[in-house]
Amino acid sequence: MSEKNHVVSRRQFVAGASGLLLAGAMADGASRTAQAADPAKLAIEGGEKAVKGAIASAPRWGDVEREHLNAMLQQNSLFYWQGPQTKLLTERFQQFCPLEYVQTCSSGTAALHIAVGAAGVGLGDEVITSPITDIGTVIGILYQQAVPVFADLGAGTCNLDVADVERRITPKTKAIIAVHLTGNPCDLNALKALADRHKLVLIEDCAQAWGAKYHGRPIGTIGHIACFSLQNSKHITCGDGGVVASNDERFGKLLPRFGDKGGDRNRWGGVPVFATNYRMSEPQAAVAAAQLTRLEDIASKRARLGNLLTEKIADIPGIIPHQVHPEDRAVYWFYFFRVRPEAFQCNRSVFTKALMAEGASVSGGYIKVPLYGEPVFQQHGFFAGRWPVKEMGLTNMDFSQHKCPEAEAILESMIRVTINENMSEEYVLGVAEAIRKVARHYAA
Numbered sequence: 001m002s003e004k005n006h007v008v009s010r011r012q013f014v015a016g017a018s019g020l021l022l023a024g025a026m027a028d029g030a031s032r033t034a035q036a037a038d039p040a041k042l043a044i045e046g047g048e049k050a051v052k053g054a055i056a057s058a059p060r061w062g063d064v065e066r067e068h069l070n071a072m073l074q075q076n077s078l079f080y081w082q083g084p085q086t087k088l089l090t091e092r093f094q095q096f097c098p099l100e101y102v103q104t105c106s107s108g109t110a111a112l113h114i115a116v117g118a119a120g121v122g123l124g125d126e127v128i129t130s131p132i133t134d135i136g137t138v139i140g141i142l143y144q145q146a147v148p149v150f151a152d153l154g155a156g157t158c159n160l161d162v163a164d165v166e167r168r169i170t171p172k173t174k175a176i177i178a179v180h181l182t183g184n185p186c187d188l189n190a191l192k193a194l195a196d197r198h199k200l201v202l203i204e205d206c207a208q209a210w211g212a213k214y215h216g217r218p219i220g221t222i223g224h225i226a227c228f229s230l231q232n233s234k235h236i237t238c239g240d241g242g243v244v245a246s247n248d249e250r251f252g253k254l255l256p257r258f259g260d261k262g263g264d265r266n267r268w269g270g271v272p273v274f275a276t277n278y279r280m281s282e283p284q285a286a287v288a289a290a291q292l293t294r295l296e297d298i299a300s301k302r303a304r305l306g307n308l309l310t311e312k313i314a315d316i317p318g319i320i321p322h323q324v325h326p327e328d329r330a331v332y333w334f335y336f337f338r339v340r341p342e343a344f345q346c347n348r349s350v351f352t353k354a355l356m357a358e359g360a361s362v363s364g365g366y367i368k369v370p371l372y373g374e375p376v377f378q379q380h381g382f383f384a385g386r387w388p389v390k391e392m393g394l395t396n397m398d399f400s401q402h403k404c405p406e407a408e409a410i411l412e413s414m415i416r417v418t419i420n421e422n423m424s425e426e427y428v429l430g431v432a433e434a435i436r437k438v439a440r441h442y443a444a
Ligand SMILES: *Cc1c(COP(=O)(O)O)cnc(C)c1O
Pocket: 106, 107, 108, 109, 110, 133, 134, 135, 136, 137, 179, 205, 207, 208, 229, 230, 231, 240, 241, 242
């Protein structure tokens, strides 16, 4: 997405060059000497850019994927059940995330729906989760006729605030979905202890966290059920796809049923649970299995670059860097930092534009509003404009009154920074320098 911003078409280049010629003819060499004398001058005001060069880009697939796809085309069946590509994907998944029960599926949203189904979430149950996430986190909850309850977030992590989760537990609470936002692990020990104390199922939404580690342990192995997405924008992908996995046989044995129309392919007949078709086919599995061979490289590079950025901007007044526990590995699906509004004379939008002018690939915010602020939540209009659970009197939830103050403050003050495995350290140092320069210029 952001790489595009750095590619200048020939036409833009020619237009820009002739503009420069004109400016040069008018201002002569005077402006250039003035710039050299003032490195603090913002690029948006005509100064020199802090970020030199563009983000390098590289193909995301190649020979490994080609080999797997060729092998797949030798097969007589492209169906997942007992399919060699699905088997390979499952084995490779287990090498990095050692969980006994693994079900491949059609998306991260599907993985999460399978997980809440297997967790026994049903009519009127409550599931506590984060309001800053992809809507796929809560789609399954709503389709089970259950109620998503949004808890507030840590100011620097943007992950669940465990104390607030605890405050929102009621007798109806059945599960917690911990979203490892941007690939930064949640406080899993605390969440697991809380879940165990209240007999809740802890589901990890690892869609943005491929390769992340919590206190040295692979992400997805602390909660009861782990969910991953293979959608195109994630660390590794097959276009669309997902994986759901568990070590707990109570839930693990139900994953194939909730992923494959309720039945059991090991036994003939019988549909003991009601579930939909969330299967992933062999062509997707072939690509996903190949992509897993690239994961460690992608995850470790992103971890290093994101941590480097934090190291370089941590001392800038008014900036709250991405907060990662020192024992964890965050894999930066993207990087974000927050600007303290009172520390600057400009608003977030001006700050972001100044950074863009410096050559940094950034954007203001993430999702526009917390999930509960979306019209479909505000109007409780999930099923043809209605919400059966509420009409039946099984919930008092009123999303128009829901409040998560820190989450709202985060969305208003965060600036996203692109991080990917192709970036050089120099580029990241340039971004850090840009943030320092813009922060100093606008300091209150
Ligand atoms: C992408 C994403 C999902 C949904 O995954 P899909 O494959 O797009 O359905 C769920 N949760 C989070 C945190 C995500 O980033």
